[in-house]
Structures are given as structure tokens and as C-alpha cells.
Amino acid sequence: MNFNDLKYVLALQKAPNLGDRTAKKLIARLGSARAIFEEKRQNLLKIEGIGALKLKGLLDPTNFEAAESELEFIQDEQLKTHYFLEDNYPEKLKYCHDAPILMFSKGKIQLENHRIISIVGTRKITSAGKSFVEQFIEELSPLNPIIVSGFAYGVDIAAHRAAVANNLQTIGCLAHGFNQIYPKVHAKYVDSVLENGGFFSDFWSTDNFGRNNFLKRNRIIAGLSEATVVIESAEKGGSLVTADIANSYNREVFAVPGRPGDKYSKGCNELIKSNNAHLLSSAADLVYMLGWKLQEEIKPVQQQLFVDLDSEEQQIYDHLKEKGKSQLDTIALYCNFPTFKTASILLNMELKGVIRPLPGKLFEAI
Incomplete structure (x- = not known):
């Protein structure tokens, strides 16, 4: 986003009594923050949720003065901006009705392909x-x-x-x-x-x-x-x-x-x-x-010929070798372990490379 467009977004964000949900409604109706400020007053009043008080706050010229000052701060601090309609806006936040129309960040944030x-x-x-x-x-x-x-x-x-x-x-x-x-x-x-x-x-x-x-x-x-x-x-x-x-x-x-x-x-x-x-x-x-799967995050490793398993891990491994694919609850029932404990043991066994998770919350021995 160029600085001129950003100035309009900042002025919209600064408008008192408006809020993010109403701001998004205006942008959806008129196409952009700039278009909102260029729209005729009587047309803005026709939009549901925009009363005289909100409109007065929206059109207050001091919003632009504040926006220009904040733009200088953003430049001086080398902040990144994240507008809710742009690609660098956090994906999960886009689905939150009251998420901010604009955020600022600093650092080395990389959200893509991460849990x-x-x-x-x-x-x-x-x-x-x-x-x-x-x-x-x-x-x-x-x-x-x-x-x-x-x-x-x-x-x-x-x-x-x-x-x-x-x-x-x-x-x-x-x-x-x-x-x-x-x-x-x-x-x-x-x-x-x-x-x-x-x-x-x-x-x-x-x-x-x-x-x-x-x-x-x-x-x-x-x-x-x-x-x-x-x-x-x-x-x-x-x-x-x-x-x-x-x-x-x-x-x-x-x-x-x-x-x-x-x-x-x-x-x-x-x-x-x-x-x-x-x-x-x-x-x-x-x-x-x-439903996280370790195999998506860790490079496949060849199973070691001799892997140290404790008695509980060995019990689960023997079950999977005998029965083949099994669900978590089935493994817990067969081995007589609590489900939460079984899940923890299975995670450790994945790390050791002796079992792997499958779709449908199934596990099998490697």
C-alpha cells in the first residue's frame, strides 16, 4: 500500500465512535478508505449504522492531521503495516469480525506454513x-x-x-x-x-x-x-x-x-x-x-535397527506390529493405558521414528 492510500486508512481508523466492524462495512460498500472520504455526506448517511454522530467523527479534518503525523512515526520506526484486504494480513485474523482494519508490526514475523x-x-x-x-x-x-x-x-x-x-x-x-x-x-x-x-x-x-x-x-x-x-x-x-x-x-x-x-x-x-x-x-x-502430524514437519528418517523403547512403548509397538493400523482409543484400551497417557507415549514414539500417524487418527508401526 502506498503512503497516500495508507493515510486514508489511518484517517478511517482514527475516526471516533466508528470501530473496525463499521469501517469494514463502509469499505465493502464503497470499495476503499479513500472512496469513503470522497463520498457525498448524504449518501454516507443512508448506509445502515452510520448516524449523524459517527459521520461527524468520520469527517473531522483532524483525523487527517493525526494520520499524517502517525505516517511519519511509521516511517521513522520502520514499521510494517498490515491492511485487512492485503496478502500480508494474518490469514486467521481475516475471519474475525472485529479484527482491526490495520495493524503494525516489527521484527521477522513469518506466518506462512506455520502452526x-x-x-x-x-x-x-x-x-x-x-x-x-x-x-x-x-x-x-x-x-x-x-x-x-x-x-x-x-x-x-x-x-x-x-x-x-x-x-x-x-x-x-x-x-x-x-x-x-x-x-x-x-x-x-x-x-x-x-x-x-x-x-x-x-x-x-x-x-x-x-x-x-x-x-x-x-x-x-x-x-x-x-x-x-x-x-x-x-x-x-x-x-x-x-x-x-x-x-x-x-x-x-x-x-x-x-x-x-x-x-x-x-x-x-x-x-x-x-x-x-x-x-x-x-x-x-x-x-x-x-490433528497435528509430525511427519509433515520432520524429514523421514530410516528406522534404526536398535531403538531403545521402554516397557510401555514396547507394549504399544508390539500391539501395532500384531494388529496393524489402530486408532488411539483402541491402543489405549488394548494396552490398558489412559487415553491422554497413550497420546503422550505415541508422540514420543513418533519422535523415535518407530511409528507413524495416518489419516483418521490411526497409527502404525514402521
């Missing part, structure tokens, strides 16, 4: 929660997913750091413009995130920083991803809002269960209890529910 998950949770992460984040992302690393979070305290920054430690892309969704970093103590992590992914934001450098920004930011966290994972949450919190948004987008939601009396397990337990999230005990649960 993307969001990880959210309490800002007061426990040591157990931190350990789960680190182990979970390490277990997922062979599938090379992108890890999205909010760059906040607690679970967010733990997820970003674990992604970097495992050489995975990670994306921080900011609740402010690129003129600042919050919390300031996380400035020391900015460079590593930029090198291993980057940041998205739909906020301007001139936008006020407030609590509502975090709630607005959460729609991007949920919308970028095919699944949202909640790791530790109190009874109320922003991560539960993100989970609700993800459910409204028909995305998968997972929650890590905890003891009933634990403060930061209450939110997760309630999500599971109300069937608003799948129970997540390990990376294997997510891999199974999303």
Missing part, C-alpha cells in the same frame, strides 16, 4: 506453572509452532522466553503503540523476540495507555491462532476473556487443570467444567486434538 498457538494465563505465575510452560513448549518444538502471547508478566513472558530458548518464532501482541514497552522491565527481552519473531499492535503512538487496551489486544492474541492455551488463571482475569474470544471465533481452547483449592487453578478448572476448554495435561493432548 500458531496462543498461550495466556495469570501474571502471578507459580513455579509449577512456569515449569509446565517450559516443558509444554519444549515438547511442541519438533512441530515448529509459532507461540503468541501478550508480553505481559507471568505466563506471557514465560511463553516468549521458552519459545526463544527452543528456537521457535514468538509474537508479542502489544496493548500500546511502538513508542513504548510495557512493562518496562521486559525491555531486556525485546531484542530476542525481534530476532525470533516480533510484535503486532493496532495501537498508535498517540493512543492513551489504559486497562481497556489489554482487553482490546486480546482479540488479536485469540484471532492469530488456531488454539488458545490457558495456563493458570484465577477466577477472573484477562486470560479468561481471551479464552471467551477464542471460543467466539470457533477456535480450540485448552486449559491446564489444577487442584480445586488453588487460587490460580480456579479459572482453568471452570473452563474445563463448563466445557469451554479441553483439558490439557501435556503437549500430546494438543497435538492429538488439533
Whole structure:
């Protein structure tokens, strides 16, 4: 998009009381942001949802003054822009009705041909929660997913750091413009995130920083991803809002269960209890529910003549050799293992190159 067209999009985004959904409706009706501002006032008033108040805000000339100033900031900071009708706009976000018409990014973000998950949770992460984040992302690393979070305290920054430690892309969704970093103590992590992914934001450098920004930011966290994972949450919190948004987008939601009396397990337990999230005990649960296949991500390797299998793996391997192709539930029943445990064992066996997944959630020995 050239700078002149971008100026019109920015002016549209700046218009008060309008919102992304109404802006998209206007663009769909008139063809472009520029055409909106060139349309006659009386014709704009005929469009459903455009009343006198919204029209007054839309046609306020200070919108263009602000747009020109923000254009200078975008150029100075070398930000990339992502317009919702252009190819570089995140594909999954295009299907979210309230996604921003324009976003800004910085870093080395590459979304194509990648699985993307969001990880959210309490800002007061426990040591157990931190350990789960680190182990979970390490277990997922062979599938090379992108890890999205909010760059906040607690679970967010733990997820970003674990992604970097495992050489995975990670994306921080900011609740402010690129003129600042919050919390300031996380400035020391900015460079590593930029090198291993980057940041998205739909906020301007001139936008006020407030609590509502975090709630607005959460729609991007949920919308970028095919699944949202909640790791530790109190009874109320922003991560539960993100989970609700993800459910409204028909995305998968997972929650890590905890003891009933634990403060930061209450939110997760309630999500599971109300069937608003799948129970997540390990990376294997997510891999199974999303139908991810290791063979798409890992180059085929010749089976080793001697592979070390523990007794449980050997039991499953012997079953597959005898019966041929089997489904997860059948394997679990035959071997007398819980389904979640069987899924975890199968993932480890895939990594060892002794079994492979097939369509229909089938597995066979190699």
C-alpha cells in the first residue's frame, strides 16, 4: 500500500465512535478508505449504522492531521503495516469480525506454513506453572509452532522466553503503540523476540495507555491462532476473556487443570467444567486434538535397527506390529493405558521414528 492510500486508512481508523466492524462495512460498500472520504455526506448517511454522530467523527479534518503525523512515526520506526484486504494480513485474523482494519508490526514475523498457538494465563505465575510452560513448549518444538502471547508478566513472558530458548518464532501482541514497552522491565527481552519473531499492535503512538487496551489486544492474541492455551488463571482475569474470544471465533481452547483449592487453578478448572476448554495435561493432548502430524514437519528418517523403547512403548509397538493400523482409543484400551497417557507415549514414539500417524487418527508401526 502506498503512503497516500495508507493515510486514508489511518484517517478511517482514527475516526471516533466508528470501530473496525463499521469501517469494514463502509469499505465493502464503497470499495476503499479513500472512496469513503470522497463520498457525498448524504449518501454516507443512508448506509445502515452510520448516524449523524459517527459521520461527524468520520469527517473531522483532524483525523487527517493525526494520520499524517502517525505516517511519519511509521516511517521513522520502520514499521510494517498490515491492511485487512492485503496478502500480508494474518490469514486467521481475516475471519474475525472485529479484527482491526490495520495493524503494525516489527521484527521477522513469518506466518506462512506455520502452526500458531496462543498461550495466556495469570501474571502471578507459580513455579509449577512456569515449569509446565517450559516443558509444554519444549515438547511442541519438533512441530515448529509459532507461540503468541501478550508480553505481559507471568505466563506471557514465560511463553516468549521458552519459545526463544527452543528456537521457535514468538509474537508479542502489544496493548500500546511502538513508542513504548510495557512493562518496562521486559525491555531486556525485546531484542530476542525481534530476532525470533516480533510484535503486532493496532495501537498508535498517540493512543492513551489504559486497562481497556489489554482487553482490546486480546482479540488479536485469540484471532492469530488456531488454539488458545490457558495456563493458570484465577477466577477472573484477562486470560479468561481471551479464552471467551477464542471460543467466539470457533477456535480450540485448552486449559491446564489444577487442584480445586488453588487460587490460580480456579479459572482453568471452570473452563474445563463448563466445557469451554479441553483439558490439557501435556503437549500430546494438543497435538492429538488439533490433528497435528509430525511427519509433515520432520524429514523421514530410516528406522534404526536398535531403538531403545521402554516397557510401555514396547507394549504399544508390539500391539501395532500384531494388529496393524489402530486408532488411539483402541491402543489405549488394548494396552490398558489412559487415553491422554497413550497420546503422550505415541508422540514420543513418533519422535523415535518407530511409528507413524495416518489419516483418521490411526497409527502404525514402521
